[in-house]
Amino acid sequence: SAVISQKPSRDICQRGTSLTIQCQVDSQVTMMFWYRQQPGQSLTLIATANQGSEATYESGFVIDKFPISRPNLTFSTLTVSNMSPEDSSIYLCSVGVGGQPQHFGDGTRLSIL
Amino acid sequence: GQQVMQIPQYQHVQEGEDFTTYCNSSTTLSNIQWYKQRPGGHPVFLIQLVKSGEVKKQKRLTFQFGEAKKNSSLHITATQTTDVGTYFCAGQEATGTASKLTFGTGTRLQVTL
Secondary structure, three states: OOEEEEEEOOOOOOOOEEEEEEEOOOOOEOOOOOOOOOOOOEEEEEEEOOOOOOOOOOOOOOOOOEEEEEEEEEEEEEEEEOOOHHOOOEEEEOOOOOOOOOEEEOOEEEEEO | OOEEEEEEEEEEEEEEOOOOEEEEEOOOOEEEEEEEEEOOOEEEEEEEEEEOOOEEEEEOOOEOOOOOOEEEEEEEEEHHHHOOOOEEEEEEEOOOOOOOEEEOOEEEEEEOO
């Protein structure tokens, strides 16, 4: 299975600032996924990032708030923009081929003051 | 959109007791996956069920996929303290984006001696 490295593992940020989360995979993958997990809650898909095309965002998530880059088949970034306390969550990237299980990074624990 | 609910939300058992979590989807699924998330960790894939009525076992864990492919269950026999965590089912719809997973609400299991 793929090994996924996510950075930073945690951060405390000021309201109104932005943070970029990096996700590096040890093999080439077509699809990468970004999830949000609010405290004590389930995982909610933010967007699907395919290399060479625009990310596909789920209902309730917009590109201006969560811009995503996917420059190659092993790397993606998610930016959380203009942060507010409501953005305090764990952000997880995962990889998976259609119909197959997904493998997750360790996540980024984000707190906004 | 698709919704995946799990019951119970939380269960506390004594070591040695059995545990079951139930997963229900609002739509028919092509497959269902189960993940375990330890406290402070990321979701880890346990198993995937594809066929209607399928039953799979992993040691003390038994997974079942309903005949209508809209529900599933996970049963743990004789729980151990190592079973502590949150168990999520995740479904892939029979139609639509092939790789998109919708996670269930999760069942948090606490096991005490």
